[in-house]
Structures are given as C-alpha cells and as structure tokens.
Amino acid sequence: MRVLAKLENARWLDRIGDAVRRAVLATVGKGRVGETLHGQPIGHPAHPAIVQFPVGAWMSAAMLDLLPGTEHAATALLVAGTAGTLPAVVTGAADFGTLSREQRRVALVHAAANTAAVGLFTASIVARLRGDHRRGRALSFAGVGVAGAGAYLGGHLAFAQAAGVNHAAAALPRVPLEWSAVDSVDSFTDGKVGTRAFGDTTVLVYRENGRFSVMVAECAHRGGPLADGRTIDVDGQTCVQCPWHGSVFALADGHAVHGPAGSDQVLLRTRVRDGLLEAARP
Known part of the structure; x- marks a missing residue:
C-alpha cells in the first residue's frame, strides 16, 4: 500500500500521462467512437469485461503447462489470448482519456505491466513454435506473474481510486429510503429544471407535461x-x-x-400525493 501511495503521488509521471491522454483523445476522440469504446452503450466501462478473454486464455495455458502432452493446446491458447489483447488495449485507451491525473499515474504502470506481459507471452509463443517448450513454459509463467501485477493495479484503479464507477450511485445512501416530500407540485414549471435539498444531498427535478423525473445532482462521471x-x-x-x-x-x-460519463444518471422513484412531489431511492 505504501508503494501504491507513492505511485499515486508520482507527479513526474504526469508529463507522460498528459502526452498519452492527448494522443488518445486525438486518435479516439471525445465523440461517439470514444464513448462506445468507453462502454456508454452498455452502461459501464467495457475494458474490465473484455480483458477476461486474454487473461482467461493465458491462465488456462498456464494450467495446461502443468500437465504432460498439452503443448499444442497451451500454445493455441497463448496465441488466442495474445491476439485478444487488441480490443482490451483499445477500450483501455478510451478509458484512459477519461481519468484524472492521479488515476492516470496508476494506469500508466498498469498499462506498462500488461505490455511487458504481452511481450513475455509473445516470446513464449515464438519459443514454442521453435520447439523449445521448456523455455516457452518459463516465459509463459513469467508473463502470468507480470499480468497478475498489472491486474492488481487495475483493481486498485477501479476500486480504490473509483475509476469508471458511477459517482451518482455512490450518493444514493444519502437519499431517503422511504417516500419523502421533495416540494409542492406547483413549485415546479413544465420544461424547467429545479434543484432541491433532499435528504443529505441535492437533486435535480425536471417536469415535462406533468410528469416528473428526479435525479441525484452529482455527475455519474x-x-x-x-x-x-x-x-x-x-x-x-x-x-x-x-x-x-x-x-x-x-x-x-x-x-x-x-460522455465522458459511461453510466446513466441515477433516477429516484417519484409519485405525487396530496399536491406534493415525493421521491425515494430506486
């Protein structure tokens, strides 16, 4: 944890991170392509789901390497897993463009570890194709170790640094669980946005043709x-x-x-009762 704390505060990485972010935005952009790669159509970043394929193939190959007579099957899995890193890299790059500087510092080392792992797996494939399966197995096991370190950093990025999470959903515990009054119905105008204190947070209220939507006023991104x-x-x-x-x-x-938000904004349940707009957690 001390090492991670130092990494999070390693400002010397910002020059590299800023340059990579500019390159990503110039290539992927902030439009529909970038939003799709970031995972907006499915409601959360796509990268964590996509990486399961290469990691699963590499881990399966490592397990086969422990058994006799499985050289060809292990090699096939390594080839498939290494080829499957391309969509993982592209979606990871799209996510990188949405990160804060502190998150990018960890993400850079995460990406470097995974790049090193791909290099080791590629070298393992080459050794196996040349008939040197002993060397191929050693390189593959090394690749699994480095990829594991990269996965640990990815987990820290997602859970400890909240990269890609829906921040609006994190505000839900501050919203009343049971039906509670927001304000009188007459205080809202059709087609206009209002803000109200609600529970221990602030909500946006939108009225259109007599129908209400109430959402947490903290951006999901x-x-x-x-x-x-x-x-x-x-x-x-x-x-x-x-x-x-x-x-x-x-x-x-x-x-x-x-975007850059990959998740929808959290809506609360609403109802009108005795001239009051009421809301509650979803």
Whole structure:
C-alpha cells in the first residue's frame, strides 16, 4: 500500500500521462467512437469485461503447462489470448482519456505491466513454435506473474481510486429510503429544471407535461455539480451538461447522451400525493 501511495503521488509521471491522454483523445476522440469504446452503450466501462478473454486464455495455458502432452493446446491458447489483447488495449485507451491525473499515474504502470506481459507471452509463443517448450513454459509463467501485477493495479484503479464507477450511485445512501416530500407540485414549471435539498444531498427535478423525473445532482462521471450545469437541447431532448467535464444527460430519464460519463444518471422513484412531489431511492 505504501508503494501504491507513492505511485499515486508520482507527479513526474504526469508529463507522460498528459502526452498519452492527448494522443488518445486525438486518435479516439471525445465523440461517439470514444464513448462506445468507453462502454456508454452498455452502461459501464467495457475494458474490465473484455480483458477476461486474454487473461482467461493465458491462465488456462498456464494450467495446461502443468500437465504432460498439452503443448499444442497451451500454445493455441497463448496465441488466442495474445491476439485478444487488441480490443482490451483499445477500450483501455478510451478509458484512459477519461481519468484524472492521479488515476492516470496508476494506469500508466498498469498499462506498462500488461505490455511487458504481452511481450513475455509473445516470446513464449515464438519459443514454442521453435520447439523449445521448456523455455516457452518459463516465459509463459513469467508473463502470468507480470499480468497478475498489472491486474492488481487495475483493481486498485477501479476500486480504490473509483475509476469508471458511477459517482451518482455512490450518493444514493444519502437519499431517503422511504417516500419523502421533495416540494409542492406547483413549485415546479413544465420544461424547467429545479434543484432541491433532499435528504443529505441535492437533486435535480425536471417536469415535462406533468410528469416528473428526479435525479441525484452529482455527475455519474466524477461527481461534478450538475445543479450548476446548463440545459441544452440534443435531438429534441432537454438535457443537462455537467460543468466539470461536459457529460450530457437526458433530464427525462437520466440517459447518458454524451460522455465522458459511461453510466446513466441515477433516477429516484417519484409519485405525487396530496399536491406534493415525493421521491425515494430506486
């Protein structure tokens, strides 16, 4: 943990991280391609799911290497796993463009470890194709160890540093569990966005044709203040744009229209009772 703390504070990595981020954004962009690779259509980053294929193939090859007479099967798995790193790299790069500087420092070493692992697995494949299966096994086991270190950093990035998580969902414990009054129905105007204190947080309230949607006012991407965002029209939908990084959410249903947010904005349950708008956790 002390090593990770030093890594998180290694500002000398920022020059590299900033350059890589610029290259990623120039290549992938901030538009639909980047949003798709980041995983917006499925509601969360795609990279963690995609890496299961190469890692699974490499681990399976390592298990076969412990058994006699499985050289050809292990080699086939290594080839498949190493080829499968391409979509993992592309989606990981898209995620990199959405990270903060502190997160990018860890992500750089995570990527470096995985690159080294791919190099070891590639060398293992070459050795096996030349008939040197003993050397191939040794290189493969080394690759599994380095890939494991990279996976550990990836886990730290996702869970300890909250990269890719829905920050709006993290605010839900501060929202009342049971039905609670937000405000009187008459205090809201059709087509206008209102903000109210609700429980121990702030919510956005949008009324359209007498129907209400209430969402947590913390941006899903990085917890930015959506209450300070501007409303814009996107393809006929009234949306709110986060003032921090520009994520755009449809006010009617919380759908993430544009990134860098990969998750939809959390909507609360709503009902109207005795002239009051009430809401509760989903």
